[in-house]
Amino acid sequence: MNTVKKRLLSPAIIAILLIGFTNPVFSTDDPLPSWNDGPAKQAIIAFVKDTTDQASPKFVPPEERIAAFDQDGTLWVEHPMYTQVTYCLERVPAVVKAKPELKNVQPFKTVLSGNREAMAKFTMKDLEKILAATLTGMTVDEFNAEVKKWMETAKDGRWKRPYTELIYKPMLEVMQYLRANGYKTYVVTGGGQDFVRVYSEKVYGIPPEQVVGTAGGTKYGYAKDGKPILTKEPKLLLNDNDAGKPEGIHLMIGRRPYAAFGNSSGDRQMLEYTKAGEGIRLSMLVLHDDAKREYAYGPAEGLPPTKVGAFTQALYDEAKKQGWVVISMKKDWKRIFAFEP
Amino acid sequence: MNTVKKRLLSPAIIAILLIGFTNPVFSTDDPLPSWNDGPAKQAIIAFVKDTTDQASPKFVPPEERIAAFDQDGTLWVEHPMYTQVTYCLERVPAVVKAKPELKNVQPFKTVLSGNREAMAKFTMKDLEKILAATLTGMTVDEFNAEVKKWMETAKDGRWKRPYTELIYKPMLEVMQYLRANGYKTYVVTGGGQDFVRVYSEKVYGIPPEQVVGTAGGTKYGYAKDGKPILTKEPKLLLNDNDAGKPEGIHLMIGRRPYAAFGNSSGDRQMLEYTKAGEGIRLSMLVLHDDAKREYAYGPAEGLPPTKVGAFTQALYDEAKKQGWVVISMKKDWKRIFAFEP
Numbered sequence: 189m190n191t192v193k194k195r196l197l198s199p200a201i202i203a204i205l206l207i208g209f210t211n212p213v214f215s216t217d218d219p220l221p222s223w224n225d226g227p228a229k230q231a232i233i234a235f236v237k238d239t240t241d242q243a244s245p246k247f248v249p250p251e252e253r254i255a256a257f258d259q260d261g262t263l264w265v266e267h268p269m270y271t272q273v274t275y276c277l278e279r280v281p282a283v284v285k286a287k288p289e290l291k292n293v294q295p296f297k298t299v300l301s302g303n304r305e306a307m308a309k310f311t312m313k314d315l316e317k318i319l320a321a322t323l324t325g326m327t328v329d330e331f332n333a334e335v336k337k338w339m340e341t342a343k344d345g346r347w348k349r350p351y352t353e354l355i356y357k358p359m360l361e362v363m364q365y366l367r368a369n370g371y372k373t374y375v376v377t378g379g380g381q382d383f384v385r386v387y388s389e390k391v392y393g394i395p396p397e398q399v400v401g402t403a404g405g406t407k408y409g410y411a412k413d414g415k416p417i418l419t420k421e422p423k424l425l426l427n428d429n430d431a432g433k434p435e436g437i438h439l440m441i442g443r444r445p446y447a448a449f450g451n452s453s454g455d456r457q458m459l460e461y462t463k464a465g466e467g468i469r470l471s472m473l474v475l476h477d478d479a480k481r482e483y484a485y486g487p488a489e490g491l492p493p494t495k496v497g498a499f500t501q502a503l504y505d506e507a508k509k510q511g512w513v514v515i516s517m518k519k520d521w522k523r524i525f526a527f528e529p
Numbered sequence: 530m531n532t533v534k535k536r537l538l539s540p541a542i543i544a545i546l547l548i549g550f551t552n553p554v555f556s557t558d559d560p561l562p563s564w565n566d567g568p569a570k571q572a573i574i575a576f577v578k579d580t581t582d583q584a585s586p587k588f589v590p591p592e593e594r595i596a597a598f599d600q601d602g603t604l605w606v607e608h609p610m611y612t613q614v615t616y617c618l619e620r621v622p623a624v625v626k627a628k629p630e631l632k633n634v635q636p637f638k639t640v641l642s643g644n645r646e647a648m649a650k651f652t653m654k655d656l657e658k659i660l661a662a663t664l665t666g667m668t669v670d671e672f673n674a675e676v677k678k679w680m681e682t683a684k685d686g687r688w689k690r691p692y693t694e695l696i697y698k699p700m701l702e703v704m705q706y707l708r709a710n711g712y713k714t715y716v717v718t719g720g721g722q723d724f725v726r727v728y729s730e731k732v733y734g735i736p737p738e739q740v741v742g743t744a745g746g747t748k749y750g751y752a753k754d755g756k757p758i759l760t761k762e763p764k765l766l767l768n769d770n771d772a773g774k775p776e777g778i779h780l781m782i783g784r785r786p787y788a789a790f791g792n793s794s795g796d797r798q799m800l801e802y803t804k805a806g807e808g809i810r811l812s813m814l815v816l817h818d819d820a821k822r823e824y825a826y827g828p829a830e831g832l833p834p835t836k837v838g839a840f841t842q843a844l845y846d847e848a849k850k851q852g853w854v855v856i857s858m859k860k861d862w863k864r865i866f867a868f869e870p
Binding site: 254372382385399406434440441 | 722779802
């Protein structure tokens with residue numbers, strides 16, 4: 189045992205370890221240990237090597253290294269319902285308690301009844317009323333505190349774990365790998381910008397200012413004690429879905445990403461826009477084809493379409509045509525969640 | 530000569546130099562050499578020391594260190610006209626060349642006539658027409674190229690220098706000093722976000738994604754060759770003036786700054802919002818009281834009000850009441866521009 193320990197700590201080994209720790213680019217460690225070897229893993233590693241090698245014609249200056257990640261279905265589970273929609277539904281009792289006049293008004297009445305079948309039939313207008321009531325009207329600080337509190341206690345129905353544990357470990361590794369190589373990583377989500385910002389730093393290592401999402405306006409004013417406050421308003425500034433994703437990227441970042449990751453038709457324009465930039469660009473699509481370990485939906489294996497995260501056949505065809513790399517959860521991911529053994 | 534060189538490069542000196550270069554916090558060099566000693570300089574240095582000293586109760590974690598700088602009148606000259614307005618007026622001939630039908634239409638006709646007296650009488654509606662015609666309708670890439678080209682050749686009337694040389698050296702030092710101490714510096718300008726982003730990295734060392742400004746929408750579409758493009762639209766998303774500044778900071782950054790710098794009533798809400806945060810916060814106002822080296826306007830010394838950059842008596846009074854620090858260009862700045870001897 190001692191001999192092994194001694195041999196392990198020889199100066200040469202220590203030197204290699206130090207190089208490994210301080211210079212991840214040249215580390216012999218696998219930067220993506222939760223990935224099986226295959227075209228997806230190889231595409232990520234080749235992209236990082238090419239864009240960070242000063243001798244390569246594909247070299248990208250550090251300040252231009254931007255990578256964008258969709259959230260729902262790309263970084264964490266989006267089934268059976270977007271987490272933020274679950275949050276809004278679960279906030280309804282507190283909202284009605286503060287405003288009892290909503291108790292017998294639809295769609296709040298149905299939410300309070302707990303009738304999931306009736307809730308599944310909500311129209312877009314019903315949902316908008318719920319979103320407005322639960323995401324606006326309070327100060328920015330109050331909203332942040334509410335989301336933070338909910339995130340600490342709410343649990344997913346299938347895994348019985350906090351939603352923030354239902355993050356895809358392989359994608360966390362990609363983000364860390366990119367950051368270790370000088371990339372600024374951004375969440376670019378159709379979800380609420382303020383919602384995701386509450387936990388993005390803790391969960392993804394991405395600070396609030398690098399979260400681009402669907403954003404409503406705020407109104408500057410003063411509290412009773414004269415302190416300035418910002419109140420969340422039911423006024424849509426940016427619908428960060430579809431064409432709104434590249435538009436949001438321009439508004440919030442002002443540079444075209446070199447890499448983008450998505451999983452649904454809502455990410456199509458972001459993936460197109462990224463891939464169309466000069467030089468080498470990486471666009472990747474997560475395919476949910478693992479019914480056993482997560483969920484299966486999408487076209488690739490004749491899977492049924494779903495209400496959320498529509499990965500249509502047309503999107504699959506465009507991916508093949510444009511050279512986007514499809515990530516098969518089933519084949520490419522050795523493990524899906526950090527809590528798995 | 531050789532002896533001096535030898536002595537200068539002794540190991541001890543090299544060690545001191547290395548410490549100086551890698552650890553600016555403990556450097557004995559003056560971080561603000563263009564500032565005269567006084568309350569303004571002292572306030573900046575005390576703020577940085579307090580917020581970066583782990584032993585201080587005022588310590589601010591690195592990820593929360595955000596500093597916001599207004600641009601016109603705070604970072605560069607805003608007289609006699611905002612630089613971006615000059616840009617728009619000087620773009621009019623090219624716009625009319627591309628759209629000859631505008632030649633005899635107001636306000637373009639007046640701009641083409643070169644009659645400055647008539648231009649000075651433009652209403653807000655006239656200006657809006659000029660801004661829409663010169664800042665929208667083209668792709669984002671075309672706009673960037675146009676601004677870049679103009680910035681390389683256009684010159685200010687008084688100093689006969691490119692506008693990007695009319696940056697206040699003392700403020701550049703403040704930005705560098707803050708960044709060397711872990712602060713992320715942002716421009717938060719009433720000017721156009723896309724306009725400032727073109728030169729912010731080169732001129733201020735601030736990347737495009739750290740520029741918050743008045744922003745219009747873009748529209749995602751496809752060029753004739755099928756490539757995705759973003760076209761600038763005459764649709765206002767964010768008016769980054771007055772209450773729009775804290776609202777814009779929330780939208781684009783999502784955190785309250787610890788330090789903010791402004792010079793006019795358009796910065797009032799940003800300075801209030803910054804100063805009202807928990808812990809120690811620094812709000813500073815640049816007072817233009819140096820008619821000889823730059824311009825004099827504002828209330829402090831009975832200076833005349835101006836069309837741009839209104840530093841009103843009410844603002845001065847609020848500064849005193851709220852504990853904002855007023856920077857006197859005349860007294861606090863040893864030199865104003867980098868090109869001065």
